[in-house]
Amino acid sequence: xxxxxxxxxxxxxxxxxxxxxxxxxxxxxxxxxxxxxxxxLRMVDLNVIQRKFLLKxxxxxxxxVMKLPAYRGMVLDRNGVPxxxxxxxxxxxxxxxxxxAKSWQWQHLAKYxxxxxxxxxxxxxxxxxxxxxxxxxxxxxxLAAKIKALSIPGLFLQxxxxxxxxxxSSLAAIIGFTNVDDQGQSGLELAYNKWLRGISGKExxxxxxxxxxxxxxxxxxxxxxxxxxxxxxxxRIQYLAFHSLKQEVDHSKAKSGTIxxxxxxxxxxxxxxxxxxxxxxxLHKSDDPNYRNRTVTDVFxxxxxxxxxxxxxxxxxxxxxxxxxVNTNPGWLRFGKDxxxxxxxxxxxxxxxxxxxxKSSNIGVTKLTLSLPPDSLWQVFHKVGFGRLSSIxxxxxxxxxxxxxxxxxxxxxxxxxxxxxxxxxxxxxxxxYMVLAEDGIWRPVSLLKLNHIPEGKRILHKxxxxxxxxxxxxxxxxxxxxxxxxxxxxxxxxxxxxxRMVGPHGYELNHHIGTFVGVAPVTRPRLxxxxxxxxxxxxxxxxxxxxxPVFAKVMAGALRxxxxxxxxxxxxxxxxx
Amino acid sequence: xxxxxxxxxxxxxxxxxxxxxxxALALLFLGLIMVASxxxxxxxxGYGTPFHYIIRQICYVGLGGFCSFIILRIHSDYWQRYGGxxxxxxxxxxxIVLIPGLGRxxxxxxxxxxxxxxxxxxxxxxxxxxxxxxxxxxxxxxxxVRSQVVGFLKPMLLLGIVSCLLLLEPDxxxxxxxxxxxxxxxxxxxxxxxxxxxxxxxxxxxxxGLAVSSPYRLARLTSFLNPWVQQYASGYQLTQSLIAFGRxxxxxxxxxxxxxxxxxxxxxxxxFLFAVLxxxxxxxxxxxxxxxxxxxxTRIFMIARRAHRLGKDFAAYLGYGFGIWIGLQVFINIxxxxxxxxxxxxxxxLMSYGGSSLLVMLMxxxxxxxxxxxxxxxxx
Numbered sequence: 001x002x003x004x005x006x007x008x009x010x011x012x013x014x015x016x017x018x019x020x021x022x023x024x025x026x027x028x029x030x031x032x033x034x035x036x037x038x039x040x041l042r043m044v045d046l047n048v049i050q051r052k053f054l055l056k057x058x059x060x061x062x063x064x065v066m067k068l069p070a071y072r073g074m075v076l077d078r079n080g081v082p083x084x085x086x087x088x089x090x091x092x093x094x095x096x097x098x099x100x101a102k103s104w105q106w107q108h109l110a111k112y113x114x115x116x117x118x119x120x121x122x123x124x125x126x127x128x129x130x131x132x133x134x135x136x137x138x139x140x141x142x143l144a145a146k147i148k149a150l151s152i153p154g155l156f157l158q159x160x161x162x163x164x165x166x167x168x169s170s171l172a173a174i175i176g177f178t179n180v181d182d183q184g185q186s187g188l189e190l191a192y193n194k195w196l197r198g199i200s201g202k203e204x205x206x207x208x209x210x211x212x213x214x215x216x217x218x219x220x221x222x223x224x225x226x227x228x229x230x231x232x233x234x235x236r237i238q239y240l241a242f243h244s245l246k247q248e249v250d251h252s253k254a255k256s257g258t259i260x261x262x263x264x265x266x267x268x269x270x271x272x273x274x275x276x277x278x279x280x281x282x283l284h285k286s287d288d289p290n291y292r293n294r295t296v297t298d299v300f301x302x303x304x305x306x307x308x309x310x311x312x313x314x315x316x317x318x319x320x321x322x323x324x325x326v327n328t329n330p331g332w333l334r335f336g337k338d339x340x341x342x343x344x345x346x347x348x349x350x351x352x353x354x355x356x357x358x359k360s361s362n363i364g365v366t367k368l369t370l371s372l373p374p375d376s377l378w379q380v381f382h383k384v385g386f387g388r389l390s391s392i393x394x395x396x397x398x399x400x401x402x403x404x405x406x407x408x409x410x411x412x413x414x415x416x417x418x419x420x421x422x423x424x425x426x427x428x429x430x431x432x433y434m435v436l437a438e439d440g441i442w443r444p445v446s447l448l449k450l451n452h453i454p455e456g457k458r459i460l461h462k463x464x465x466x467x468x469x470x471x472x473x474x475x476x477x478x479x480x481x482x483x484x485x486x487x488x489x490x491x492x493x494x495x496x497x498x499x500r501m502v503g504p505h506g507y508e509l510n511h512h513i514g515t516f517v518g519v520a521p522v523t524r525p526r527l528x529x530x531x532x533x534x535x536x537x538x539x540x541x542x543x544x545x546x547x548x549p550v551f552a553k554v555m556a557g558a559l560r561x562x563x564x565x566x567x568x569x570x571x572x573x574x575x576x577x
Numbered sequence: 578x579x580x581x582x583x584x585x586x587x588x589x590x591x592x593x594x595x596x597x598x599x600x601a602l603a604l605l606f607l608g609l610i611m612v613a614s615x616x617x618x619x620x621x622x623g624y625g626t627p628f629h630y631i632i633r634q635i636c637y638v639g640l641g642g643f644c645s646f647i648i649l650r651i652h653s654d655y656w657q658r659y660g661g662x663x664x665x666x667x668x669x670x671x672x673i674v675l676i677p678g679l680g681r682x683x684x685x686x687x688x689x690x691x692x693x694x695x696x697x698x699x700x701x702x703x704x705x706x707x708x709x710x711x712x713x714x715x716x717x718x719x720x721x722v723r724s725q726v727v728g729f730l731k732p733m734l735l736l737g738i739v740s741c742l743l744l745l746e747p748d749x750x751x752x753x754x755x756x757x758x759x760x761x762x763x764x765x766x767x768x769x770x771x772x773x774x775x776x777x778x779x780x781x782x783x784x785x786g787l788a789v790s791s792p793y794r795l796a797r798l799t800s801f802l803n804p805w806v807q808q809y810a811s812g813y814q815l816t817q818s819l820i821a822f823g824r825x826x827x828x829x830x831x832x833x834x835x836x837x838x839x840x841x842x843x844x845x846x847x848x849f850l851f852a853v854l855x856x857x858x859x860x861x862x863x864x865x866x867x868x869x870x871x872x873x874x875t876r877i878f879m880i881a882r883r884a885h886r887l888g889k890d891f892a893a894y895l896g897y898g899f900g901i902w903i904g905l906q907v908f909i910n911i912x913x914x915x916x917x918x919x920x921x922x923x924x925x926x927l928m929s930y931g932g933s934s935l936l937v938m939l940m941x942x943x944x945x946x947x948x949x950x951x952x953x954x955x956x957x
Contacts, residue, residue: 058821
């Protein structure tokens with residue numbers, strides 16, 4: 001009933017056409033039609049006319065060029081045994097703005113990454129303003145798969161390569177290491193970085209704002225894998241050399257030690273070790289002194305080991321033969337206020353040239369040198385490579401010091417003749433003895449495996465070198481300075497060296513470097529081995545006692561490994577006799 | 578009510594507007610597809626499942642359908658009678674939502690009243706009830722409104738109060754839509770032009786003053802003119818929206834292929850759904866949506882016009898009101914998306930994600946359907 005009342009009330013008593021306000025209704029309709037038309041025009045403007053600009057802006061925000069990591073080449077030993085390998089790993093990165101983990105996800109993630117939950121939360125909180133940070137780099141792929149399975153929002157995985165060094169610390173200083181970005185940081189990894197690293201590829205992708213790749217537009221450049229690098233190193237000899245050196249350095253509580261095994265016929269370095277070393281597979285501190293390859297970076301005064309070249313100089317002059325007698329009485333010489341003595345202040349009396357070498361007489365070599373033109377000794381030293389960089393191009397290599405004086409003072413010449421006043425690296429010493437072993441032919445040394453022997457250059461007379469080598473045999477015989485360097489079955493020629501270390505106040509009384517350089521087998525030299533032990537604190541410091549045993553062990557082992565036939569019968573007798 | 582049921586049984590012919598229903602259902606369906614597409618990314622990220630939002634939206638459609646079904650069974654005269662009570666209830670809710678602890682604050686606006694996981698935007702309800710109340714008022718006091726200043730000012734006072742409550746939330750978009758709808762309905766109802774122009778000046782000045790007094794509103798108000806100047810600050814959202822239009826081109830990048838919805842464009846599934854539609858379906862898709870809305874509003878106006886001619890003034894004003902409301906909200910939403918208008922938080926009717934908006938819109942459409950039905954019955 002009430003509806004009827006309402007209807008009666010609403011019904012218009014007057015003519016409907018007037019009260020309907022048709023004109024106003026049409027105006028409102030027109031207004032709405034105008035709105036729609038405006039919208040459509042604007043749409044055409046945006047979708048068609050401004051499209052190019054808007055597409056450009058959109059692409060600038062969403063399209064990115066991503067790096068495709070290239071595989072870094074392997075480092076191999078001369079027989080193809082891997083010394084450094086890149087293996088695929090995963091890195092985990094986090095966008096803290098999106099990171100959202102439930103409590104069980106926190107738990108598992110912390111467990112997998114070896115953090116406590118609190119540490120993990122702290123870590124993410126510390127970076128909460130960033131949009132990208134690495135939570136963990138270079139994870140084992142199987143562990144990464146487990147973490148991925150947690151499917152935590154805001155946590156992403158990235159493919160990377162990590163370097164592994166199967167030989168561990170024995171070659172660490174030589175091969176060096178790479179950083180987390182797989183770029184060489186030291187050693188050969190640094191020197192041959194360009195060769196090893198390859199060229200990373202480029203790919204155009206569309207990414208959402210969070211960083212997920214949602215479409216791949218195409219590869220701009222394919223990743224090119226790096227090249228392998230084959231070294232001249234024989235990992236078996238390297239292993240032997242490193243561990244023998246380590247044993248001696250540890251035993252004598254020395255500060256450090258170096259060793260080089262050189263193929264004298266080709267100039268290839270078969271082993272090169274520096275101790276103390278480090279584990280290249282672990283994370284690196286930035287300033288560990290053990291990163292140095294001491295065989296080429298650290299210099300020392302070679303001392304008596306260069307006497308071989310002093311004698312070469314003497315024989316080369318034609319004034320001396322191995323049997324020429326030299327008077328070393330009374331066991332000392334005076335230059336103004338400086339005195340020089342023979343080792344142990346003994347008086348060796350009258351010695352032959354051969355005897356000078358065998359007894360390592362300072363007076364003897366001084367007298368030989370002073371009787372010759374003053375520049376000739378420097379010439380010989382320079383020719384065999386002292387004071388010059390080798391050709392291996394090792395980062396941080398030192399050229400050593402060999403000063404050329406315009407006017408040679410007698411005392412300068414005297415000290416130079418027995419190995420003071422110049423400094424060399426272990427490698428330079430080995431290289432110099434390689435010339436002796438090759439009868440005066442000089443060849444470059446190499447850390448890379450050579451396919452053919454480089455052409456040599458004659459720098460010393462053949463007969464002089466073989467005579468000196470022959471004399472050096474007596475050093476390892478009974479009565480010489482290093483009988484411990486002898487090896488059963490092979491003729492060995494060598495020379496000891498024991499020098500005082502230089503400290504802040506000149507030569508130190510109680511700090512020495514003991515060295516031994518040797519060549520074997522003398523009948524047809526194959527190997528040169530240099531051992532240097534720096535600052536031994538326990539037992540003897542003489543090269544003949546501290547370095548010679550290491551030499552004998554490594555030389556014997558290396559000759560065996562290389563299947564070099566023994567040249568010395570059981571009974572004694574000189575090879576050149 | 579009894580009479581109505583018996584009549585449906587007697588007359589088997591079609592008693593509803595087919596084009597209206599088609600347009601409404603097509604928009605609703607397209608809206609669901611676009612919400613599903615636009616929300617996959619953020620749903621996956623926020624809830625670990627791609628269908629969080631679309632499932633909720635389908636639930637709202639179901640709820641809206643249920644409410645519509647009830648409304649279809651209620652004679653429009655009831656709304657005329659109880660419009661006043663409804664208005665009082667709305668005013669009460671608008672006050673309650675402002676009380677901290679009762680109203681829920683999201684993104685700096687206190688717009689929601691909630692029970693458990695369900696939240697409802699009172700401002701959506703306010704737009705709906707204001708139109709019902711105004712239609713009733715114009716029927717009751719039509720002559721007064723048309724002849725006296727006081728008759729015109731009385732409903733304006735009420736609108737002013739509702740506007741203030743809405744602005745306190747704040748909900749600038751809802752206020753604008755409500756005020757403009759009310760003014761246009763009053764215009765159609767025949768308010769003298771001099772009153773009208775005076776009021777438009779007052780309201781315009783008020784809104785302008787509000788915009789200038791709050792710096793953030795001014796910044797929002799001016800940044801849309803050249804969003805590229807502040808493209809990583811105040812213009813960020815708009816530039817991302819414009820990029821979506823540009824990427825769309827003529828035919829769009831294809832359904833589901835939008836890049837902008839992947840976290841570049843904020844509110845991609847709610848206020849900026851149209852931009853995602855523009856990117857995925859292109860100019861063609863945009864034109865279809867605008868066309869469907871035009872069809873819907875045309876049919877609503879035709880229904881209202883017929884009611885007017887039949888002397889059912891309440892139904893007519895209701896129709897005009899709902900039609901203008903939908904039209905304005907579509908215009909503002911798309912205008913905001915395409916950078917023609919300053920950025921305001923307004924949903925695209927029937928399409929955007931959001932339960933309150935969808936529910937209220939479905940109820941309004943059900944009311945139109947009911948009016949149409951009543952008119953068709955009378956014409957027979």
